[in-house]
Ligand code: SF4
């Protein structure tokens with residue numbers, strides 16, 4: 184018992200004050216890109232050529248955050264001329280098209296389905312479905328339950344049974360072998376329900392795009408309400424997206 | 431052993447020098463090697479024009495390779511020689527449609543069409559989504575009941591199916607059926623542009639991003655003769671150790687939660703986050719994605735990062751010691767950890783367990799010592815003494831390895847300082863690979879031995895890319911841990927290994 188108390192004193196309270204107070208991430212973290220639209224086309228093409236995810240449109244000078252792994256290769260290759268990554272982790276979107284961006288995103292809280300705020304604003308129970316990603320997305324969703332983020336203080340919980348859930352949170356590019364289990368889980372959730380695509384895998388297939396063994400795009404199977412980009416999304420990106428969308 | 435060629439970890443050789451022996455010689459040499467404390471690192475098939483070849487990379491204290499040509503069936507060694515061949519042979523059957531003759535449990539591994547268009551060995555047509563047509567091992571008798579769990583589990587976890595054969599609370603047998611995370615990685619890799627390879631390397635198993643991507647980048651470096659700066663090597667080694675600490679700490683917390691001792695679960699959960707954040711300080715990503723690229727690292731450690739890492743380690747090392755002490759001295763915890771999920775040393779050897787799970791059973795093998803890459807040759811190893819093969823041994827090894835890794839990082843940071851001003855970050859670019867070459871890379875990830883094996887064709891294009899996650903060896907260890915154990919001990923046993931579903935499924 185004494186040891187427990189001693190450890191408790193040493194650990195103290197570590198929960199973040201976000202979103203009441205801002206929080207800053209280390210400067211090497213890559214969040215929302217800042218794009219220079221006036222950048223010379225040669226530099227944009229160089230960035231597009233190096234991009235492993237082929238998500239830079241050099242004609243439109245946009246980046247598709249639904250495909251991007253935030254590897255930062257475009258920033259280095261173009262010496263920051265076309266794109267630099269800011270530390271802004273607030274990147275959730277309600278519309279897939281919005282993720283194809285010139286560096287700006289619409290305000291997520293103003294999305295078209297405001298009735299979800301009334302339904303789930305005070306209590307949101309989600310069933311997580313892991314469908315063939317690399318497990319980093321799952322891991323960085325799981326940490327929302329650690330004392331630092333303490334997700335349940337916002338009335339949001341991940342539950343075991345889809346019958347108890349208000350929606351599903353899907354990670355991974357959806358392998359052929361997981362497709363049926365995913366659809367069954369969705370069907371088991373009572374309506375009205377939400378669908379969240381988390382990580383570039385579930386939005387576009389992520390690193391595995393083009394493989395015959397995956398579906399690659401959750402919205403081709405189910406109506407997606409909320410997109411959370413990243414590889415994986417930072418826990419704060421997920422937290423911000425959930426709070427803005429539902430609160 | 432005369433027929434085997436000794437090779438070095440991460441050194442490419444010409445494919446012509448890989449011994450090609452008649453298949454009876456091949457199987458005889460492999461049997462003898464494995465019977466004499468030999469272990470399998472890689473054993474896989476590939477296609478050579480119209481014929482099929484098998485290739486085996488095996489180890490004792492040294493590393494060897496041998497190959498042969500086979501027809502549409504080949505001799506199974508699983509029943510006759512060792513359990514170590516079991517999954518490798520099933521994988522060959524599934525990937526290439528070649529039948530291991532006499533295999534005692536010939537069942538699919540991941541459930542997918544084979545690469546060659548040969549007749550399916552398992553009689554599946556793959557029009558149905560999983561579960562397809564395959565058997566489960568069953569125990570019969572009046573008081574036997576079966577418990578099926580998954581693929582979707584009660585938590586934020588990867589999918590897999592567990593089938594328990596029980597008598598009352600006691601588990602007689604557990605069969606673990608994976609494949610739900612199968613993304614077709616090995617099949618897709620050879621045809622992709624090089625710029626996509628490290629991105630996939632980092633996503634084979636996200637909790638082992640550094641480990642797998644190191645294997646991938648070292649292999650490309652060997653095939654393209656790319657040198658790596660010593661400073662970059664130090665950063666890679668630091669990253670691999672940070673990855674090890676983050677995972678071990680996270681699992682110690684989860685073990686604590688599974689025996690309902692909440693304070694260490696909360697503290698370790700938070701401390702794990704601190705280590706992920708250190709990876710973010712290194713490269714901007716909490717899993718170390720984007721850090722390692724052929725030729726070095728994409729971001730160097732400057733004075734600021736050096737200071738942040740040092741200060742964090744100084745602050746957090748005593749905290750880790752204290753929380754470990756809290757966890758490991760609690761009698762209730764000891765009562766649950768000890769004698770739970772035991773695998774004997776003999777069993778572990780027969781299965782070929784690797785990594786901390788093997789070391790917890792008394793198999794000392796650590797690839798950092800036996801086949802060192804990067805800076806490991808100049809670093810001290812760790813030896814563990816609690817080797818009972820139970821949950822307690824696996825937890826204790828992890829505790830020791832966390833403390834050992836913390837020391838290693840301290841040593842590495844000291845070594846790094848002289849390189850700080852001269853080290854230059856690398857950018858991803860394409861490299862020409864040697865034609866007709868073969869390379870195998872091995873690294874000790876936090877779970878154990880990770881290995882990648884690459885073959886190029888006459889034009890220097892990748893012909894075969896073979897990946898092995900340590901989980902490929904160790905899932906069977908978990909199944910054996912559950913024998914004669916209460917079914918309620920499953921979560922605890924499972925967490926003590928924390929194996930990778932996606933690393934296994936590929
Ligand atoms: S950060 Fe995104 S856009 Fe830039 S190269 Fe990487 S994947 Fe492409």
Ligand code: SF4
Pocket residue numbers: 315316317318319320321354355356381382383384385389390413414415416633636
């Ligand atoms: S989006 Fe990235 S981090 Fe998430 S599962 Fe896919 S590969 Fe892993």
